[in-house]
Each structure stands twice: as structure tokens, then as C-alpha cells.
Amino acid sequence: MSTVATHTDRSATRPDTPVVAPPGLAGVVVATTSLGDVRGAEGFFHYRQYDAVDLARSCSIEEVWHLLLRGHLPTTGELAAFRATIAEAQVLAPDVRAQLDAVAVAALAPPMTSLRTSLSALGGALRLEPVWDLSPAQRERDALRVAVQVPVVTAAAYRRGQGLDPVAPRADLGYAANHLWMLTGAEPREHHVRALERYLCLTVDHGFNASTFTARVVASTGADVAACVVAALGALSGPLHGGAPSRALDSLDEIGTPELARPWADAQLAESRRIMGFGHAIYRAKDPRSELLRETAEELGGPLAELAVAAESAIDDALDAARPDRTLRANVEFYAGVVMHECGVPREMFTPTFAVSRVLGWTAHILEQALDRKIIRPSARYAGPPPPQPVPALGDRG
Known part of the structure; x- marks a missing residue:
């Protein structure tokens, strides 16, 4: 769902009528912005228009x-x-x-x-x-x-x-x-x-x-x-946010050569390990950022870029075989590390x-x-012991 709302009705949600949101606020519109949006199902994002x-x-x-x-x-x-x-x-x-x-x-x-x-x-x-x-x-x-x-x-x-x-x-x-x-x-x-x-x-x-x-x-x-x-x-x-590019490059170091990419991916999936640089919270197919960065990595050239391209294909096949119900593809972090490495960024x-x-x-x-003079102050759903209960004396606790 889009993160952009075209209209916010402040009277629709009041403190005495809370709305229970899904985990991670997934798909919940919390503000209006004119800066841009991500359309995950389409594999598209934009800055302004x-x-x-x-x-x-x-x-x-x-x-x-x-x-x-x-x-x-x-x-x-x-x-x-x-x-x-x-x-x-x-x-x-x-x-x-x-x-x-x-x-x-x-x-x-x-x-x-x-x-x-x-x-x-x-x-x-x-x-x-x-x-x-x-x-x-x-x-x-x-x-x-x-x-x-x-x-x-x-x-x-x-x-x-x-x-x-x-x-x-x-x-x-x-x-x-x-x-x-x-x-x-x-x-x-x-x-x-x-x-x-x-x-x-x-x-x-x-x-x-x-x-x-x-x-x-x-x-x-x-x-x-x-x-x-x-x-x-x-x-x-x-x-899980900004630390993935280096971890994706660590994976390429572990793979080493193109022919080892598929066995490595199969082993990761068999042990239920996450393959860093693949899958995204929003995109359900290709991450458009990854596609341009792959093109950029290939333009820069070198053994690391060649390994990354071969490894991507092998990991795609492994993911498709292990999780046929869900398409997981390279995200921005997979090629980001390759591009930064080739540019001289440690x-x-x-x-x-x-x-x-x-x-x-x-x-x-x-x-x-x-520009919005209202503080962001959501609610939480309490899930602890039912209150109010009498406060026990010090000697009766435990």
C-alpha cells in the first residue's frame, strides 16, 4: 500500500476509538507527503513527479x-x-x-x-x-x-x-x-x-x-x-536497515567463485539463514534500484562484478526452488556493495x-x-496482567 495519503481526516481516528495496526505498521498510511512514494507491487518509486x-x-x-x-x-x-x-x-x-x-x-x-x-x-x-x-x-x-x-x-x-x-x-x-x-x-x-x-x-x-x-x-x-x-x-x-551492503559483500566473499554460488545458496536456505541482499519489505519482484546498480557494476567491470552477476542468477534459482510461493530478488544492497567497492569506498x-x-x-x-504542528503520538495495545491489582507488601512479593 502507498505511504502517501491524499487526505487526512483527523476526526476519523480518536484516542477513545483506537485502530489496531498490523505488525511493523505495514501498509498503514501515517502522513501525507509530496516528496515521493514507493509502489512495491509495480517495482516503481519516484521523487516528487x-x-x-x-x-x-x-x-x-x-x-x-x-x-x-x-x-x-x-x-x-x-x-x-x-x-x-x-x-x-x-x-x-x-x-x-x-x-x-x-x-x-x-x-x-x-x-x-x-x-x-x-x-x-x-x-x-x-x-x-x-x-x-x-x-x-x-x-x-x-x-x-x-x-x-x-x-x-x-x-x-x-x-x-x-x-x-x-x-x-x-x-x-x-x-x-x-x-x-x-x-x-x-x-x-x-x-x-x-x-x-x-x-x-x-x-x-x-x-x-x-x-x-x-x-x-x-x-x-x-x-x-x-x-x-x-x-x-x-x-x-x-x-536490517543500513547494514546490509557490507553483509551482502561478505556473502560474495564466502561464495568465492561462480560455480559455488548455487551450493552456497542451497546451504543457507537449508539452515534457514537469511541471504543478505535479497528480498524487500515493499517490493514483490525486482527492486528497480538493484537493476540500475547492476548495470553500473557491469560498466565498472572487474572480477567482483562478474561474480555478483553470476551469484545473483544462482541465488534466484535457489530461492525459486526453495520458496516457489514467494518471489525474492536482489535488493539495492546486493549491488550497492559492489559499486561502492569498485569506486574505492572501504x-x-x-x-x-x-x-x-x-x-x-x-x-x-x-x-x-x-509544517505540520501536530506531534506524532500513536497508541500501544497493552498485553500484560489485567489491572488494577493490589500492590503486595514487600515481604509478600516473589
Whole structure:
């Protein structure tokens, strides 16, 4: 079912007439959005009025970001101005940068943990105010300031963990190119930038997934943008959400060669193990993101891409034989790891790179949610012992 509602009747559901929702809120419409939608049965998703795969194939990440943030694809002049705004937002005052560096050095944590800690510190250092108290222009300013620091902080955390100095962003590079530059310190190659950009465009938004919904719940309280993003990052860190690309690549390492793919898949299914990178909560057939990423992986070439293509076919056959009643196909994570690996992104940076993309969607959703002045506050169904019961004396307990 679509996550988009064309109309919300606030009188239809009242606290004294609760609606019991299915597990995971599957198929439940909880808000109205103009940012996009996922049509799982059709194998289609879109950002505003455009097919998201078409956008990823033909547009830069800055163009897609502008579309989500400001409602339309930019003209040439608007795109140049937007890129300049992004470059300006990347530069922090020396005292703010010093605070972030001190937090990161003190933590010396994995990149995702360091990112959450650093963005929380950033909110305080920038003295971000609750979105409840800000004008739309001020909210967008804060959204940009927080979002552009995600690739800066994640790259710095990774490099510190490798015993290397952080690399500062360059004003002459775009969002995707800067991510590669700050990670590796090497001049990014154009075909790697374009391949990574496709991945970023494909994953910037995807309906009311767990992290996006989390961001909107926190935004509904009126909290500042950094608080909303930190909450979303917590959701993204779970292996069932943002942690799958590296696990899918681990599977390819286990398979090793194409002829071993089918025996490996059969063994996983016989032991009731989940095959990471296959199946999706929404899509019932092909994940359209996976198809473009497969094409991108084949364009990049190399033994890993060849293994992934062969393994996908063998795993499809194994899944069809084991579960003929349900079609399970490769999702975005299966080829995402291959593409990021070929572009030079280290495996431990796959989920942080997902955050580099998804934060653009999160912040767009935060701004949209801030327009609704009602807090998201669902109910729960109590299933414990029947109340009220007398409170036993201390000596009578146990």
C-alpha cells in the first residue's frame, strides 16, 4: 500500500476509538507527503513527479537534492547557486570545527558511532534552535548545515581510525566527488564519481522507511534538525536497515567463485539463514534500484562484478526452488556493495555512505514534517496482567 495519503481526516481516528495496526505498521498510511512514494507491487518509486531511476540515470545528486528540498529541478543558474550554497555550508567556524575534532578524537569510535556523536555536538556548537521556533528559510539553512557535515565527519572518522589525517572538502568538487576525495585523499576519477552518484541518487529517499519515519517522529516534537538526524542515524545503524551492503559483500566473499554460488545458496536456505541482499519489505519482484546498480557494476567491470552477476542468477534459482510461493530478488544492497567497492569506498564505510545519501532525504522530510504542528503520538495495545491489582507488601512479593 502507498505511504502517501491524499487526505487526512483527523476526526476519523480518536484516542477513545483506537485502530489496531498490523505488525511493523505495514501498509498503514501515517502522513501525507509530496516528496515521493514507493509502489512495491509495480517495482516503481519516484521523487516528487519523476521516476527516481530516471533521475539517477540522468541527474547529479545536487539536482535531486534541490528537487527534494525546493520542489523542482534546478535551472543551470539555480544549480550553480545551490552548489555554491553547499560549498559555503561545508565550511565551519574554527571554534566549531575545533569542538567537533575534539569530540571525534576523544571518541575514536567506528564511523557511524562517531557520526552520531559528532552531529549531536554539532547541534550544540551551532546553537541550532528547535524547528518549531524557526521560519522555513531558517529551517532550510539548518538542514543544509547539518547534511553537508555528514560526509565530512564520516570521512574524518574513517581516516583517523586508519591513522591518517582528515582531508578537508574542496569547493571545486561536487557532493559525491568530495566524499571520495575526503575518504581517499586521491583525485576522484570521473567514472567512479558518476557511479557513486547513481547510488546516492537511488538511495536518497525511499518512502517511510524506519530511519525516515524516525526523523519525522522527532521532527514532529519540534526538535532541532541535528536531533532529528541523530535519531534517524540510530535507526539506520541496524543491520536490517543500513547494514546490509557490507553483509551482502561478505556473502560474495564466502561464495568465492561462480560455480559455488548455487551450493552456497542451497546451504543457507537449508539452515534457514537469511541471504543478505535479497528480498524487500515493499517490493514483490525486482527492486528497480538493484537493476540500475547492476548495470553500473557491469560498466565498472572487474572480477567482483562478474561474480555478483553470476551469484545473483544462482541465488534466484535457489530461492525459486526453495520458496516457489514467494518471489525474492536482489535488493539495492546486493549491488550497492559492489559499486561502492569498485569506486574505492572501504567496506566499513558502506553504511556511513548510505547515510551520506539518506541524510538529504531525511532533512527534506524534517522540513516537510515541521509544517505540520501536530506531534506524532500513536497508541500501544497493552498485553500484560489485567489491572488494577493490589500492590503486595514487600515481604509478600516473589
